[in-house]
Amino acid sequence: MAKGIFITLEGGEGGGKSSQARMLGDVLTSRGYNVLLTREPGGSTGAEAIRRLLVEGPGGKWDGITEALLHTAARRDHLVNVVWPALDAGKIVISDRFSDSTLAYQGSAYGVAKQVLLDLYKAAIGDFKPTITFILDLPVDAGLARAASRGGKETRYESMGEEFHIKVRQGFLDIAKDEPGRCKLVDATKDLETIHRAILADVDKVLPPVK
Ligand SMILES: Nc1ncnc2c1ncn2[C@@H]1O[C@H](COP(=O)(O)OP(=O)(O)O)[C@@H](O)[C@H]1O
Ligand SMILES: [Mg+2]
Known part of the structure; x- marks a missing residue:
């Protein structure tokens, strides 16, 4: 299906996902790529409405x-309305x-069985996967301190407590590892x-030529 590539940034609170997504988007745009910067939960009108329920x-x-x-539900709406059309158009999508x-x-921290989550993914999304994923890892207290410095009202997950974030x-x-x-x-x-x-060095290995 996809002609573009799908890059995802993952990790706990305050790891620098949003900062790195912007920096990566800027450099790829300056090289002439057609870049779509997006986020989850959210990224489409329907999914942004669901985001508010979650964050x-x-x-x-x-x-x-x-x-x-x-x-x-938010993920499927985001994929159907934003990500898949952008990939079909050959864009570099950074989520x-x-x-x-x-x-x-929901798995490791809340304790929902991994198989339930995998089945849910399969039913809603199928076999689609990111091209490459960066997991930004840092100690929980350092990440929460960074996240707290950001402010705003999207603090629901930040408020879950240290044990939750360690999981x-x-x-x-x-x-x-898997x-x-x-x-x-x-x-x-x-x-x-x-x-x-470091991120750019790995992205360079999967980038198509600029059109
Ligand atoms: N590598 C870093 N070193 C120091 N501060 C950082 C770093 N990455 C991000 N920050 C700062 O930490 C805060 C959270 O970063 P952000 O990109 O919003 O993280 P995330 O999206 O992963 O929660 C911001 O104020 C950001 O400027
Ligand atoms: Mg962020």
């Missing part, structure tokens, strides 16, 4: 499976979070520019 308000308002269903976040947050981090480390071909583990304690260069 605002008190921590305990959904159980794990309900939350996984909401993320999956700030994607399905590995569901495995780490999230372990979940991402497990994914990186899928070393697709997933590149990145030391997110380094400075922004060093991380950017």
